[in-house]
Structure formats: structure tokens, C-alpha cells
Amino acid sequence: MSGRLSGQRIIVTGAGRGIGAEMAKALAAEGGSVLIGDIDEEIARETANAITMAGGKAAPCKVDVRDRASVAAMIAAAVDAFGGLDTIFNNAGIAQVRKFLDISEEDWRAVMDVNGLGVLICMQEAVKVMLKQGSGGSIVNTASIAGKQGYEPLAHYSASKFGVVALTQTAARAFGEYGIRVNAICPGVVATDMWKLIDQGFRDTGLSTSENEAFNSFAETALLGRASQPDDMAGVATFLASADSAFMTGQTLLVDGGIVLD
Ligand SMILES: NC(=O)c1ccc[n+]([C@@H]2O[C@H](COP(=O)([O-])OP(=O)(O)OC[C@H]3O[C@@H](n4cnc5c(N)ncnc54)[C@H](O)[C@@H]3O)[C@@H](O)[C@H]2O)c1
Structure with missing residues (x-):
């Protein structure tokens, strides 16, 4: 496939489903070769197959972003398969719903291990390869409106x-x-399995009573008047991987329909 990302070698973590899967499909549709990293190997394979069936280039890879050896192996797999690494999307993440006073040390570590340490390790291992290649690169992390408020x-x-x-x-x-x-x-507020878990968590903690109540009450604060779908991130993901954003760095782009105004 030819497109804005033709010839680019890309990794997306947490790409078995949800936001990561839709970003990976969009990147491949623009000509990128995409390694689909996920802790769940089966869904990684499903996303890679969907891309291949649509005429794109992708390969699945089991990875646990909390584990340095596993991350290094994923990056080596991308280099092996595609000949190098230009861009990595550090998107894998988990959520947990707990009232402030109920967060245990174990809860804190579980969330921080994937969302914090996992992103750090992926960035470090990707940068090492990019420095060795000597031709720059693009790193795109998935944060959240919860990284702003x-x-x-x-x-x-x-x-x-x-x-x-x-x-x-x-x-x-x-x-x-x-x-x-x-x-x-x-x-x-994106309609994915993660938000199903969050919505369930609101009910379990007595903060909402019916299904989708929490989801809808958060989503309706978006100025554009609807909840987000995973493919709403696709355009910005493609932009950040492409030369169109060549002079942008250190930025956090809110793609939330106008929930947080920064
Ligand atoms: N859904 C939302 O509303 C929302 C909003 C803001 C930010 N985000 C962020 O977007 C990213 C994707 O979220 P989503 O909604 O698509 O979630 P999701 O739960 O649907 O997908 C997350 C993916 O990450 C994978 N994963 C989990 N732990 C992993 C690990 N240790 N190593 C490798 N892969 C792992 C899962 O298997 C899954 O495929 C996350 O970082 C999330 O925090 C989501």
C-alpha cells in the first residue's frame, strides 16, 4: 500500500483491540508496516490478520510491556520483520476503579506498572534502537484526559x-x-472494553446504578456532543507518525471532543 506512511516501520502496543487496533489499521492503510504488540497473543493475531486481509502489512507479537526482556524482543522482532524502527505507539494500558481511600499499594503498583513503567521501558528500548539507526524517529504515547485532570x-x-x-x-x-x-x-471517553470495565467499576463502588450511566455522564461533557469511538484517534495517530508533524515534539494532543480545554 502506498500512502503518507509508505516505508515506515511502526510498532503499536496494546493493539489487539480498542484504540490501539484502530490506530494500527489506520497506520497500515497509509502504507506503514505495523507490528501488533499485545499481552494477548490471540487478539494481536486477529488485528494483524485484519490488516493483512485489507492489503496492509502487519505482524503480531506477544509482549508484556512491564517486562524489559519482552519489550526488547518485540523491538527486535520489528527490526527483523521490517528492517528497522521509525515509530512506536506506546498505547497499552489498564484502568482500575477504586474510591480514593480504597486504593491499596497493590492497586497502585498494578496500574503504575503497566501505564507508567511499561511506557518508560518501551520508550527506552525504542530510543536505543533509534539512536543506533541514527535517523531520528517518532514516539507517540497514549495518555488521557486523566493525564490533564x-x-x-x-x-x-x-x-x-x-x-x-x-x-x-x-x-x-x-x-x-x-x-x-x-x-x-x-x-x-472512548467506547472500548476499558470503558466497559470502568462503567462496571462505578456500579460496583455504588457511584452509579445502571449500565452506561457513568459512561454517558462523562461522555455528555464533550462539546461535540457524543462519546468517542476508537477510530476517532486514527487521524491524529497518522499525523503524529507522518512528516506532517515533523516540527512537533513534547506535545500532548487532546482528542476528546472538547471535554478538557487546555
Ligand atoms: N477508552 C478510553 O476511554 C480511554 C481514554 C483515555 C485513554 N485511554 C488509553 O488508551 C489506551 C488504550 O485503551 P483502550 O480503551 O483501547 O483499552 P483496551 O482495554 O480496549 O485495550 C488495551 C489493550 O492493551 C493490552 N494490554 C494490557 N496490558 C498489557 C501489557 N502489560 N502488555 C501489553 N499489552 C497490554 C490489552 O490486552 C488490550 O488489548 C490505554 O492506554 C488507555 O489508558 C483510553
């Missing part, structure tokens, strides 16, 4: 996403001189 009952999740914004800004400063750009996308 703290939301109850998602304090530890919000803290992890503020952390993603901090890692984005810091790495942009650290690696700009090598032509490595680092930006983040902040989705709002």
Missing part, C-alpha cells in the same frame, strides 16, 4: 497518565537533538 474514582489511573505526560515531555527534551520526536495523544 484528576478524576475520582480513578486517582491512581490519573496519576499514571500524568506520568505519561511527564515522560513525553522529558524524553522530548532529552532526544530532540537526535531528531527523535515524542508526543502524546489524550483520548477522552
Whole structure:
């Protein structure tokens, strides 16, 4: 396929489903070769197959972003399959609903391990390869509106996403001189399995009573008047991977229909 990302070698983590899967499909449709990283190997294969069937180039890869050896192996697999690495989307993440006073040390570590440490490790291992290649690169992290505002009952999740914004800004400063750009996308309220879990969590903690009540009450704060679908991130993902954003780094782009005005 030819397009704006023709010849680009790309990794997307958490791309088995949800936002990651839709970003991966869009990147492949623009000509990118995309490694589909996910802790769930079966859904990684499904996304890769869907891309291949549509005429794109993709390969699945089992990865646990919390584990450095696993991440290094994923990056080596991309280099093996595609001949190098130009762009990585650090999108894998988990959510957990807990009232502020109920967050345990175990809860904190579980969320921080994937959303914080996982993003750090993926950035470090990708940058090492990009520096060796010597031709720059693009790193795109998935943060959240919760990386801009703290939301109850998602304090530890919000803290992890503020952390993603901090890692984005810091790495942009650290690696700009090598032509490595680092930006983040902040989705709002997106209809994915993650929000099903959050919605269930609101009911379990007694903060809502009916299905989709929490989802709808958050979504209706969007100025554009609707909840987001995973493919709403596709255009900005393609833009951040492409030369169209060549002079942008250290930025966090809210793609939330106007929930948070920054
Ligand atoms: N859904 C939303 O409303 C929303 C809003 C803002 C930000 N986000 C962020 O967007 C990203 C994607 O969210 P989503 O809604 O598509 O969620 P999702 O739960 O549908 O998908 C997340 C994917 O990450 C994978 N994953 C989880 N832990 C992993 C690990 N340790 N290693 C590798 N893969 C792992 C899962 O298997 C899954 O395929 C997350 O970082 C999330 O925090 C989502």
C-alpha cells in the first residue's frame, strides 16, 4: 500500500483491540508496516490478520510491556520483520476503579506498572534502537484526559497518565537533538472494553446504578456532543507518525471532543 506512511516501520502496543487496533489499521492503510504488540497473543493475531486481509502489512507479537526482556524482543522482532524502527505507539494500558481511600499499594503498583513503567521501558528500548539507526524517529504515547485532570474514582489511573505526560515531555527534551520526536495523544471517553470495565467499576463502588450511566455522564461533557469511538484517534495517530508533524515534539494532543480545554 502506498500512502503518507509508505516505508515506515511502526510498532503499536496494546493493539489487539480498542484504540490501539484502530490506530494500527489506520497506520497500515497509509502504507506503514505495523507490528501488533499485545499481552494477548490471540487478539494481536486477529488485528494483524485484519490488516493483512485489507492489503496492509502487519505482524503480531506477544509482549508484556512491564517486562524489559519482552519489550526488547518485540523491538527486535520489528527490526527483523521490517528492517528497522521509525515509530512506536506506546498505547497499552489498564484502568482500575477504586474510591480514593480504597486504593491499596497493590492497586497502585498494578496500574503504575503497566501505564507508567511499561511506557518508560518501551520508550527506552525504542530510543536505543533509534539512536543506533541514527535517523531520528517518532514516539507517540497514549495518555488521557486523566493525564490533564484528576478524576475520582480513578486517582491512581490519573496519576499514571500524568506520568505519561511527564515522560513525553522529558524524553522530548532529552532526544530532540537526535531528531527523535515524542508526543502524546489524550483520548477522552472512548467506547472500548476499558470503558466497559470502568462503567462496571462505578456500579460496583455504588457511584452509579445502571449500565452506561457513568459512561454517558462523562461522555455528555464533550462539546461535540457524543462519546468517542476508537477510530476517532486514527487521524491524529497518522499525523503524529507522518512528516506532517515533523516540527512537533513534547506535545500532548487532546482528542476528546472538547471535554478538557487546555
Ligand atoms: N477508552 C478510553 O476511554 C480511554 C481514554 C483515555 C485513554 N485511554 C488509553 O488508551 C489506551 C488504550 O485503551 P483502550 O480503551 O483501547 O483499552 P483496551 O482495554 O480496549 O485495550 C488495551 C489493550 O492493551 C493490552 N494490554 C494490557 N496490558 C498489557 C501489557 N502489560 N502488555 C501489553 N499489552 C497490554 C490489552 O490486552 C488490550 O488489548 C490505554 O492506554 C488507555 O489508558 C483510553
